[in-house]
Every structure is written in C-alpha cells, then in structure tokens.
Amino acid sequence: MNELFNFNDTWIVVEQNWWLVLLSLALGVWVGWVTCSRERSSAQG
Amino acid sequence: MMSHYLLELVLWMLLAFFIGCIFGYLARLMFSDAQAEVVEPVAVAPAKVAHVAAPIAPRTVESAAPAGKKERPKGISSARGGKADKLQRISGVGPKNEKVLHNLGFFHFDQIAQWTPEEIEWVDDHLKFNGRIKREEWTRQCKLLAAGKEEEFSKLFGTGGMKSKAGKTQSGTRTKR
Numbered sequence: 001m002n003e004l005f006n007f008n009d010t011w012i013v014v015e016q017n018w019w020l021v022l023l024s025l026a027l028g029v030w031v032g033w034v035t036c037s038r039e040r041s042s043a044q045g
Numbered sequence: 046m047m048s049h050y051l052l053e054l055v056l057w058m059l060l061a062f063f064i065g066c067i068f069g070y071l072a073r074l075m076f077s078d079a080q081a082e083v084v085e086p087v088a089v090a091p092a093k094v095a096h097v098a099a100p101i102a103p104r105t106v107e108s109a110a111p112a113g114k115k116e117r118p119k120g121i122s123s124a125r126g127g128k129a130d131k132l133q134r135i136s137g138v139g140p141k142n143e144k145v146l147h148n149l150g151f152f153h154f155d156q157i158a159q160w161t162p163e164e165i166e167w168v169d170d171h172l173k174f175n176g177r178i179k180r181e182e183w184t185r186q187c188k189l190l191a192a193g194k195e196e197e198f199s200k201l202f203g204t205g206g207m208k209s210k211a212g213k214t215q216s217g218t219r220t221k222r
Binding site for chain 1: 050053054057058059061062063064065066067068069070071072073074077173
C-alpha cells in the first residue's frame with residue numbers, strides 16, 4: 001500500500017525552497033501585524 | 046511528479062503564511078500592551094490638585110514642535126473632585142477617544158489646553174492620530190472650553206456636545222472654521 005503522506009519526503013521540498021517558505025512566513029507576520037494595527041486604530045475611533 | 050512537488054511547496058508556503066499571520070498579530074498585541082503599561086496615568090498627590098481650573102499660560106501650542114522631540118504630558122490619576130469634564134465636547138473626540146484620554150490621565154479641558162507642541166507630538170504619536178490633534182486644534186478648543194468662552198467656541202467649532210434646541214446632544218459638530 002502506498003503511503004499517503006511521508007514527512008521526510010515532503011520536508012525535502014522545504015529544504016530545497018527554504019527561502020520561499022521563509023518569505024511566506026515574513027509576509028504572514030507583516031499581514032498579521034498590519035491587521036492588528038488597523039483593528040486597534042479603528043477601535044480607538 | 047512535478048505537480049505533486051509544487052502542491053507540497055504551496056501547502057508549506059500557506060502553512061508558513063498562516064503561522065506568520067498569527068505570530069505577527071500576537072506580536073503586535075504584545076507590543077501594544079507593553080506600550081500601554083508604560084503610559085499608565087501618573088499619580089499626582091491630591092494636595093497638589095486644585096479643584097479650580099488652573100490658569101492657562103499663553104503658549105503658542107499650535108506651532109510645530111521640533112522634529113523628533115516628544116514629551117509625555119503629565120496626567121492625573123483621577124478627575125479633580127471626582128468629576129471629569131465632558132471631553133466629548135472637543136470636536137474630534139468621541140466616546141472612545143474620551144476613554145483613551147482618561148486612561149492617559151486627562152480628565153479636564155485645562156489639562157489638554159496646556160499641552161506643549163512636544164506633548165501634542167507625543168500624544169498624537171502614541172494614539173497614532175497622524176496630526177489630528179493639531180489639525181483639529183484640540184488645545185485651542187480646550188482653552189476656550191476651560192475659560193468658559195462658550196459663544197466663541199460655538200462660533201469656531203460648533204455646538205461641541207451642547208444640547209440643541211431640539212434637546213438632542215450633538216457631539217462636537219463643527220459649523221465654521
């Protein structure tokens with residue numbers, strides 16, 4: 001039976017494209033930060 | 046298989062993005078909480094706090110502060126005589142901003158009227174108002190309100206939360222500048 005998900009196999013993808021994953025993480029941090037800032041400033045009215 | 050490889054990559058990127066979003070959101074929350082702790086109202090000895098509004102020194106508060114010079118204005122721990130002024134009368138201040146000002150230790154018009162340009166810069170920066178305090182001339186409004194110059198205030202800034210003839214409270218509606 002074929003394995004549906006093999007972590008070691010899929011981790012290779014991250015290792016080979018670590019900069020893309022890191023970029024996504026940084027983008028996510030920025031989006032989260034900005035979203036929170038906007039919510040707070042609109043709440044201050 | 047190339048498509049399988051790409052799918053895995055996209056999934057990892059999405060996962061990283063969502064983790065980043067949560068991390069960024071929480072980091073911003075923690076950062077602002079830490080900032081709020083620093084700006085807790087400064088406690089002032091009750092003996093020093095007179096119930097009567099302090100005389101307002103003639104200052105040119107509307108003039109621009111030197112770039113980068115910010116100074117936190119001193120607030121008080123509670124309203125003098127337990128009764129705060131209705132800060133919502135200031136054109137540009139709503140219920141939320143009134144609460145924010147209370148949290149910073151400002152309860153009276155004369156307090157805000159005495160802000161220096163550096164202090165205005167600090168409050169504006171702290172509340173991320175982008176120059177609203179200067180633009181809406183809060184200090185000028187407060188000078189008039191503290192001095193009881195209702196007529197002049199109404200002429201320049203509107204009713205400012207006064208009751209209209211219809212009996213409805215109008216919060217800081219500006220009629221003429």
